Amino acid sequence: MRIKLKIPFKLVIIAIVFAFYSCKKENTTYSENKAQTDVSQEHPKLILTAQGVKDIRAQLGSIPIFDQTLEVVKAEIDAEIEAGIEVPIPKDYSGGYTHVRHKRNWFVLQQAGLLYQILDDEKYAKYVKDMLMQYEALYKTLPLHPKTRSYARGKLFWQCLNDSNWLVYVSQAYDCIYNYLSEEERNKLETNLFKPFADHISIDSPQFYQRVHNHSTWGNTAVGMIGLVMDDQELIDRALYGIKDLKLDATKKDDDGGFLNKDGKAGFLANIEEPFSPDGYYNEGPYYQRYAMYPFLIFAEGLHNVKPELKIFEYKEGVLMKSINALLNLSDADGDFFPLNDGQKGMSYYNNALVTAVDISYHFGDQDPGLLSIAKEQDRVLLDDSGLAVALGIKNGKVEPFTKKSINLSDGPNGTQGGVAILRNEAIELVFKYAAQGSSHGHYDKLSYSLYEDGEEILQDYGLSRYVNIEQKGGGNYLKENKTWAKQTIAHNTVTQNETSHFNGKYEIGSQHHSVLNYFSSDNPNVQVASAKESNAYPGTELLRTMAIIKDEDFEKPYMLDIMKVTSNEANQYDFPFYYFGQVLQTNFDYNSPKILQPLGAKNGYQHLYLEGIGNELDENTKFSWFSNNKFYTLTTITNNKDEILFTRIGANDPEFNLRRDPALLLRTKNEKNKTFVSLIETHGSYSPVTESAKNSNSSIKEIKMVLDTEAYTAIQITNIKGNTKLFITANINASAEAKHTLKINDKNYEWSGSYYFK
Known part of the structure; x- marks a missing residue:
């Protein structure tokens, strides 16, 4: 009743x-x-939304990867709460105690805010509030950071970049406890901490903020994120469009060597428009694309949730979503990003920024099931709406492999400034760089490449010279050897002319030019080819490089064919290095080793190379075999008796041991106008240290021969030890996929359509 x-x-x-x-x-x-x-709008609203909180709470206990992530984060933050709050007075560079503590705090604040929302436990909100109040009390007393090295000093950190990192994360924490705070507390934080913090990053630091660069992307996002939480349209507009009516000294360089923005383009939208190509390639390279993806995607998600009318994920034809796929394809078989430009080796898609990228791409994109396989490998998800979507996708059995294929990624805002080609065949990956300069993080290495097998480097790109966040090494910042060695042309697998770097190592020259694609072909699964030209690295010299990964039934594994055609209006010295790893096994030439090691040269990177041996009187084919990672490799290259082979090793003029002592083999040609370097690299066989048995340790190449080399065509004949012969012809001009070719070589006619011929 x-x-x-x-x-x-x-x-x-x-x-x-x-x-x-x-x-x-x-x-x-x-x-x-x-x-x-x-009071404002419903909170939380940026990344974790109010509806997302309800959905997550309804699923807790039934979504394994989300529950596991939540358990790990909860244990971590509970330990921090138990240890107590520490907000020290700033004094250190990267890697120093105060730097690390404030960096740790921004992560802790963000995660504690998430736990408050998901678990509805007031202790996390109180912890966030108490720490923010300590920051409020500290910040209003702070001068500029005492370390003066940066071109734009922060207050909590030695550079505005790290201050921006802090505000991007802390904005999310503030959003999560917004309704927990009283109006008086919010006013106190916004008036004394958040608004002055945003003003310092932007108004007070235009040389940092008013640019197109990964630094300013972080700054724009920081100002925009706190603006979204505070519902401050002025800050949101400043984030999106930059500071209006601001004049900058366009001749002043930043601490990375790049110039400040000269054309007035600034703000978050400009930082999407300029650095990204239509394919999603980021001009600074994958290492910095990884770093910049977090602010790009977090602010985009916040704008999508709070300002859906901007349609931010559709901006520039959806390039932010395309960029995630491009970035994932810029990684090797182990998920490590290729170290193009200033790139630290070992950075991978297991990084937190890529957890964010994968989850957001899945949630806001087309829910590609291949992304779920990467999320499973990452073994964690975001504790927000997108992380929930991924967790549910995995739970519901939607996982499919993420397949990396050969891909050509254009560079430049319109896709017309060169690019990066990745050729993949079985376990072999070739990364061919013919891109633009890459902003201030770019290297002088036109038409360079690196080669991988199963994620291990066969021929390496050195990457950057920096020990990130290791204070003992230059405060964790770039070392001087980054300019004197890592950026120089001789540090890369490409041609150096007259011991001088491309564009004379000048950023202002290099940034005006880019290489040009001749052709890219990946339709034939057995023959993957990329070809590009460079006409500005050296005045009066043109470089044309054609690289192929070829799967031939006569060989155990796919091999790399490399044709570098150099044409000049005067005689020069050309140096052509191979930066290999491992132990020398065998050569088919004699060489002498000096008793006292001396630098190979005096500048442009040569001062950092020891000369360890010289070989001359070379045959028509020079062979060099080495052993690495229990596998065998052989280089066969076309030479003549005027060429020299130099054994070199990095490490000269490096008293602080900042450089790795890696070896290289260098092919040198003197007093030649035109030179075509033709090389073939085989990966073959294996060795078991357990059974002490070697399999297929010898090269399968009998001879490679250049049977034609004209302005229009270059033809290479490849003969294996069984006497089987194949011919590769590349079109140096008129190389479109539709072009028809007729050619006579040694009284034999060849006809084909397309960019190359192989048979």
Whole structure:
């Protein structure tokens, strides 16, 4: 039987009023404070949304990868709460104690805010509030950071970049506890901490903020994220479009050697428009693309949730989503990013920024099931709406492999400034760089390449010279050897002319030019080819490089064919290095080793190379075999008796041991106008240290021969030890896929359509 109670209307009104004023108590919980959601908009709203909180709570305990991530984060933050809050006075560079502590704090604040929302436990909100109040008390007393090295000093950190990192994460924490705080507390934080913090990053530091660069992307995102939480349209506009009516000194360089923005383009949208090509390649390279993807995607998600009318994920034809796929394809078989430009080796898609990228791409994209396989490998998800979507996808059995194929990624805002080609065949990966300069993080290495097998380097790109966040090595910052060695042309697998780097090692020259694609072909699964030209690295000299990965039934594994055609209007010295790893096994030439090691040269990187041996009187084919990672490799290259082979090793003029002592074999040609370097690299066989047995340790190449080399065509004949012969012809001009070719070589006619011929 139902009992109906009659409650006087006046009592109902009294109850409502009482409930309203009760919600205004200082430390009311989220569930008790819903009446305050009209203060701004419903919170949280940036990355974790109010609806997302409801959906997550409804699924907890039934979504394994999310539950596992939550358990790990909860244990981590509980330990931090137990240890107590520490907000030290800033004094250190990267890697120093105060730097690391403030960096740790931004992660802890963000994660504690998420835990408050998901677990509805007030202790996490109180922890975030208490730490923010300590930062409020500290920040209003801070001068510029005491370390003066940066072109744009922060206050919590030695550079505005790290200050921006802090605000990007802390904005998310503030969003999560927004309704937990009283209006008075919010005003205090916004007036004394968040607004001045955003102003310092932007108004006070235009040389940092008003640019197109990964640094300014972080700055734009920091200002925009806190603007979204505070519902401050001025800050949001400043983030999107930059600071209006601001004049900069365009001749001033930053600490990375790049110039400040000269054309007035600035703000978050400009930082999407300029660095990304239509294919999603980021001009600074994958290492910095990885670093920049977090602010790009986090702010984009915040804008999508709070300002959906901007349609941010559709901007520039959806390039942010394309960039995630491009970045994943710029990694080797182990998920490590190729170290193009200033790139630290070992950075991979297991990094937190790529967890963010994969989850956001899956949630806001087309829910590609291949992304779920990467998320499974990452073994964690974001504790927000997108992380929930991934967790549900994995739970519901939607996982499929993420397949990396040969791909050509254009460079430049319109895709017309060269690019990067990745050729893949079985376990072999070739990375061919013919891109633009790459902003201030670019290297002088036109038409360079690196070669991998099963994620291991066969021929390497050195990457950067920096020990990130290791204070003992230059404060964790770039070392001087990054300019004197890592950026120089001789440090890369490409041609150096007259011991001088491309563009004379000058950023202002190199940034004006880019290489040009001749052709890219990946339709034939057995023959993958990329070809590109460079006409500006050296005045009066043109470089044309054609690289192929070829799967031939006569060979155990795919091999690399490399044709570098150099044409000049005067005689030069050309150096052509191979930066291999491992132990020398065998050569078919004699060489002498000096008793005292001396540098190979005096500048442009040569001062850092020891000369360890010289070989001359070379045959028509020079062969060099080495052993690495229990596998065998052989280089066969076309030479003549005027060429020299130099054994070199990195490490000269390096008293602080900042450089790795890696070896290289260098082919040198003197006093030649035109030279075509033709090389073939085989990977073959294996060795078992357990059984002490070697299999297929010898080369399968009998001879490679250049049977034609004209302005229009270059033809290479490849003969294996069984006497089987194949011919590869590349079109140096008129190389479109539709072009028809007729050619006579040694009284034999060849006809084909397309960019190359192989048979």
